[in-house]
Amino acid sequence: MGHAVFAEGLRKRFDRKAALDRFDLAVPAGTVCGLLGPNGAGKTTAVRILATLLRLDGGRAEVAGFDVAREASQVRRQVALNGQQSTVDDVLTGRENLVMWGRLYHLSKRQASVRAGELLEQFGLTDAADKRAKHYSGGMRRRLDLASSFIMRPSVLFLDEPTTGLDPRNRGEVWREVKRVVGEGTTVLLTTQYLDEADQLADQIVVLDTGRVAAQGTPDQLKSKLGGDRIEVVVRTSEELPVVRGVLGPDAEVDPDGFRVSAAVTDRVAALTRVTSALASHGVEVEDIALRRPTLDEVFLAITGHKASEVRA
Amino acid sequence: MRYAVIDSWVVAKRDLIHWLREPVRVFANLAYPIISVLIFGLVFGSAMNVFGGGDYIEFLLPGMFGQTIAFGVGTTLMMVSMDADRGVTDRFRASPMSQTGVVAGRSIADLVNSSLELLVLALCGLVIGWSFHDGPLDALLAFALFLWLRFALVWVGIYLGLLVKPEAAQASWMFLFPLTMFANTFVSPELMPGWLRAVSEWNPLSSTVAAARELFGNPGVGGDSWAARHSLLLAVLWPAVFVAVFWPLSVLKYRNLSR
Numbered sequence: 001m002g003h004a005v006f007a008e009g010l011r012k013r014f015d016r017k018a019a020l021d022r023f024d025l026a027v028p029a030g031t032v033c034g035l036l037g038p039n040g041a042g043k044t045t046a047v048r049i050l051a052t053l054l055r056l057d058g059g060r061a062e063v064a065g066f067d068v069a070r071e072a073s074q075v076r077r078q079v080a081l082n083g084q085q086s087t088v089d090d091v092l093t094g095r096e097n098l099v100m101w102g103r104l105y106h107l108s109k110r111q112a113s114v115r116a117g118e119l120l121e122q123f124g125l126t127d128a129a130d131k132r133a134k135h136y137s138g139g140m141r142r143r144l145d146l147a148s149s150f151i152m153r154p155s156v157l158f159l160d161e162p163t164t165g166l167d168p169r170n171r172g173e174v175w176r177e178v179k180r181v182v183g184e185g186t187t188v189l190l191t192t193q194y195l196d197e198a199d200q201l202a203d204q205i206v207v208l209d210t211g212r213v214a215a216q217g218t219p220d221q222l223k224s225k226l227g228g229d230r231i232e233v234v235v236r237t238s239e240e241l242p243v244v245r246g247v248l249g250p251d252a253e254v255d256p257d258g259f260r261v262s263a264a265v266t267d268r269v270a271a272l273t274r275v276t277s278a279l280a281s282h283g284v285e286v287e288d289i290a291l292r293r294p295t296l297d298e299v300f301l302a303i304t305g306h307k308a309s310e311v312r313a
Numbered sequence: 314m315r316y317a318v319i320d321s322w323v324v325a326k327r328d329l330i331h332w333l334r335e336p337v338r339v340f341a342n343l344a345y346p347i348i349s350v351l352i353f354g355l356v357f358g359s360a361m362n363v364f365g366g367g368d369y370i371e372f373l374l375p376g377m378f379g380q381t382i383a384f385g386v387g388t389t390l391m392m393v394s395m396d397a398d399r400g401v402t403d404r405f406r407a408s409p410m411s412q413t414g415v416v417a418g419r420s421i422a423d424l425v426n427s428s429l430e431l432l433v434l435a436l437c438g439l440v441i442g443w444s445f446h447d448g449p450l451d452a453l454l455a456f457a458l459f460l461w462l463r464f465a466l467v468w469v470g471i472y473l474g475l476l477v478k479p480e481a482a483q484a485s486w487m488f489l490f491p492l493t494m495f496a497n498t499f500v501s502p503e504l505m506p507g508w509l510r511a512v513s514e515w516n517p518l519s520s521t522v523a524a525a526r527e528l529f530g531n532p533g534v535g536g537d538s539w540a541a542r543h544s545l546l547l548a549v550l551w552p553a554v555f556v557a558v559f560w561p562l563s564v565l566k567y568r569n570l571s572r
Contacts, residue, residue, distance in 0.1 A: 051407045055569065073409065081407040085400040091331045103323045104410040106316055132334075 004029040004156050004187035005050060009059035012045055012211075019045040021211040022059070027189060027204070029155075032182055034202030035191040042211040043191035044084070047158045050189065051081045064155045079156045080149035084164060087148075088141045090134035094125050097133060101148045112151075119147040123177065139170030146177055150186075157181065159190045163197060175200050196293070207303055215303045223266075231271055232262040233279070234288040247278045259287070317411040324418025325425070328392065332426060342426065346381055346434040353377070353499060354441055364501030367532020374434070374443040375455070375531055376498030379522040381430050382463045383493045387485050389423055389470025394482040397475055406567070416563065420467045427463045431456060446530030455528035458548045462521045465552030468559035475566045497522055501533055502541075514538045517555075520547035 005027040012020040020042045027033040035043045048054040050063055052072040061068045064078035089097050095116050102112025120129045123143045128136060133144060142162070149157060159178065163171040178201055182188055192198050198205045199219045207215040207222070215222060223229070233244050236259065244261040245252050252263035265271035268291055279286055332338055354370045361369040396402045405415050435443075445452040474482060495513050496502075502513040513519055514536065523544035527534045540547060 048403075053403055053406055076407060077409045079407065081404060083400040083403055087399060087401045087404045089327065089401070091334050092327070096330075100323055100327055101408075104320060104405070104408055104414075106319070106409065 002029070003027060003062070004031075005033070005061075005063055005189055007046070007050065007059065007061040010046065010049060010056055010061060011058035012042075012049060012054065013057055018211050020049070020056075023208075023211060024213060025206060027187060029187050030182070030185055031203040032178070032188040032190060032201050034198030034205045035189065035208055036193075036195065036198045036205055037191075037208035037214075038193060040210075041208040043208055044160055045211075046208070047081070047160050047189065047191055051079055051158050052076055053081075077152075078154060079158060080152070080154040081158045082145055082149050082160065082162060084161045086141050086145050088133045088136070088144050091132060093130050093132050094120060094136070094140075094144050095129045097144060098148055098151065102151050105152050107151070115151055119150060122150075122180075123147040137170075138166055139173055142166060142170060142174055143177060146174065150181060153184070154186060156187045156189065159188060161191055161193065164193070171197070209303070229265055229268055230262050230292050231265045231275055232260060232288075232290050232292055233275065233286060234258065234260050236285055236287050240284050243282050243284055244279065247275055247282065247284075262292075265291070317413050317417065320410045320414025321417035321421060324414055325421035326418075328418065328422030329425060331392075332422070342430055343433050346377065346430055347437050349380075350374075350377055350434065350437045350441065354438075361500070362504070363533050364503040365532065365535055368442070370438070370442045371444070371531045372501075372526070372533040373499065374438040375522050375525040375529060376496075377434055377438070378431055378456075378459050378525065379462075379496070379498050379518050380493040381434060382427060382459050382521070383466070383518050384486075384489060385423060385427050385430075385463050386466040386470045386473075387482075387489050388426070389419065389467050390474045390477075390485050391479065391482045393419065393471050393474025394477055394479045398479050402475075402567075412564075412567070416467075416471055416567075419471060420464060423467050423470075424460055424463060428456075428460065431459060443531075445528075447528060451528040451530075455525035458521050458524055458528075461549070462518070462552045465555035465559075468556055468563055472559045472563040472566060475563065492516070493518060497533070501536075503536060511538075514540045517547070517551035520544045520551055524548035 003026045005025060007023060007025040010020050010023040010025075011018070023042065023046060025033070025046070035046060037043050045054065049056050050061055050068060052068050052075050056069060063075045066074040066078065068075050089100070092100065098116035098119055099112045102115050103109070107115060120126045123146065125140060125144060125147065128140060133141060136144065146162075162178070163174050166174065175197070178188060178190070188201070190198070190201060202219060205216060205219055205222055206213055231248070233248065235241065235244060238256055238259060241254055241256060241259065241261060245254055248261055248263040252261050254261050272289070272291055276286070276289060279289075332342070350373075354373050358369045358373065361373075363369055363372045393402075402415070406412075445455075473485070495509060496516040497513060497519040502510045502519070505513055515538075520540065521544075523534060523536075523541060524547075526532070527545065534544075535541065
């Protein structure tokens with residue numbers, strides 16, 4: 001099977017506003033694709049159409065080899081959806097949550113309870129298995145939510161902003177779980193507002209802007225398109241600026257008022273070491289030196305020519 | 314088909330567990346009827362007249378059954394809108410479970426819930442002097458009419474629940490309360506001003522309550538309007554109309570759910 005998720009010319013309008021406008025997507029089986037974009041760019045709409053929750057107005061889409069419009073029930077057997085909100089049932093225990101979903105995915109009582117045990121183990125929830133989910137921490141709820149998506153070992157998993165609202169430690173945990181299931185052969189379509197999340201998880205990133213694909217490629221390709229990470233050097237006097245520029249290369253940008261010179265780098269830490277020692281050998285007194293990753297706003301500015309916040313619907 | 318049954322049961326079980334594990338709701342569900350029987354039966358009761366004569370508590374109980382059933386729509390509405398809001402409905406829709414399972418499960422849980430409320434109310438009524446006089450079969454038929462109305466209201470609740478947010482669902486009580494009072498539940502419509510009397514007589518709840526009074530052999534039956542004279546027919550028809558309208562609306566809304 002070539003593409004686990006394939007969309008061609010998807011169109012969807014809400015009232016008179018286009019949410020998706022000739023949106024194309026091709027995700028090879030067993031890979032992670034990150035849909036990156038600000039609120040209102042059409043990420044969630046795309047996921048909801050592919051998960052058979054929304055009807056499309058035009059174009060066609062296939063998930064796990066089935067047409068989302070004509071073969072919705074086959075698609076539903078192959079996919080799992082994890083939305084922005086937690087669907088964990090607070091009143092039920094962790095185990096009861098998983099058994100319930102197992103039964104709804106049509107496992108027998110025995111199978112559902114065996115599978116629930118396996119998943120609790122895998123997601124590190126065995127100790128809390130028989131506590132009601134309302135006593136779980138944010139990270140545990142997320143893990144339980146993810147676990148419930150894996151009951152049937154779906155061939156395609158849709159993750160809609162899986163770490164929005166989580167602290168860094170819990171984000172790390174979720175990322176680890178996602179990597180693990182990808183290792184087991186699941187294809188993941190992930191939407192996110194965070195560049196570093198797409199960078200961490202995705203083999204391929206698609207940048208959405210007002211319902212269209214604004215750019216796509218591997219994280220490295222996108223970053224080099226942007227100039228990738230930048231190194232910034234701040235010095236004490238303006239006389240030193242040309243020297244710094246000489247070290248950083250001809251493409252460096254000079255900000256004479258801030259005594260600041262910045263340039264794109266690809267090899268991060270190696271570049272930092274190289275620049276530091278080169279500046280030292282030229283006798284330049286460095287006030288500050290730092291590596292900076294481009295923010296989502298900068299990605300947007302570079303790719304679309306306008307700021308992310310300006311496309312907010 | 315087998316899966317539709319299993320899915321319905323799994324969803325119903327979830328809803329019933331919710332109910333059992335939230336003591337506040339159990340209390341509210343069961344204590345409210347008891348308290349209101351006491352308030353209306355024993356506090357207001359002494360000052361109440363039944364048009365055509367008869368004991369007020371005998372008149373009141375079928376009305377209380379009716380009000381409890383009508384309030385059920387608020388429960389359905391709340392639960393459905395909370396599920397939709399939390400994305401649980403989306404998970405259901407994106408899963409291979411049968412689509413009837415979700416709503417059938419809801420109906421089962423709500424009917425079990427309402428049956429329990431009716432039972433508590435009836436026991437309470439028997440203690441303070443209400444009774445049925447035309448045999449257990451007619452009495453059971455009367456309860457069946459109440460549950461038939463409840464089943465119809467499940468569909469109204471599902472449709473409205475998919476339409477509104479939980480905050481709005483909470484406000485539904487403000488509309489439900491008067492709707493259960495502009496009826497023959499607590500006072501004979503014959504004693505109301507003309508326009509309100511017409512509204513009360515044609516209130517679908519009145520038909521079920523009037524039919525039940527007849528089947529229980531309780532006072533307050535009669536009235537000369539067409540609606541009052543055909544209460545048994547209307548008690549069957551009104552709910553059927555609700556189902557016919559809100560079933561397809563709910564299914565349509567459920568399929569096209571999009572926020």
